[in-house]
Amino acid sequence: SDEFKMVLGALELYDKTVAHAMTRYEDIFMLPDTLNLSADMVTQILEMGYTRIPIYEKKGLDDDGGRINSKDRKNVIALLFVKDLALLDPADSHNVMKIASIYNHEVRRVLVDMPLRNMLEEFKRGEYHMALVERLVEQEDKDPIYELCGLITLEDIIEEIIQCE
């Protein structure tokens, strides 16, 4: 029955980690900090249907000209909420990073091996509803670094509980 599945799903929160429920890095919709928004782009962004959009720092062009370095996407520096786009002044330049810095939403980060139960408790406290998921990468002769590997919201945990994937 559905109830039985839900109880099982809730119990499994004790064994599962954020990795099980997150949206993977490759599937995150994000925008480069250099982007200047046209009206068309705003429409496209709204059509994506996401409420929160990570902004990454685009460090420059590749050697082979113009393509976005995929590593840049790992360097998220801000969050844009689509509602921030509602009050755009047509007279201003609409650089996404400029808009994001006006609202300055905090970028929250968690580790990929955090138990889902703990993540749920965090979201229930209500301070934030989305977190970037990072993993620790050991490096030879250097300090370990944190690398972006996904994104998680309350909805992802609820889906684990009702097991509807």
Ligand code: ATP
């Ligand atoms: P589901 O419960 O949705 O069926 P699953 O049982 O396939 O998921 P896993 O395969 O354990 O869950 O993990 C889900 C995904 O998370 C994996 O495909 C893997 O790519 C990713 N993942 C797991 N551990 C890590 C990690 N330490 N760092 C980055 N990604 C990870």
Ligand code: ATP
């Ligand atoms: P809300 O429902 O709070 O308005 P939303 O629809 O943007 O926000 P959620 O409902 O929290 O997002 O999550 C729905 C799914 O979309 C989840 O799987 C979540 O991981 C994923 N998601 C949220 N934001 C993004 C994004 N920018 N890129 C890709 N996936 C995202």
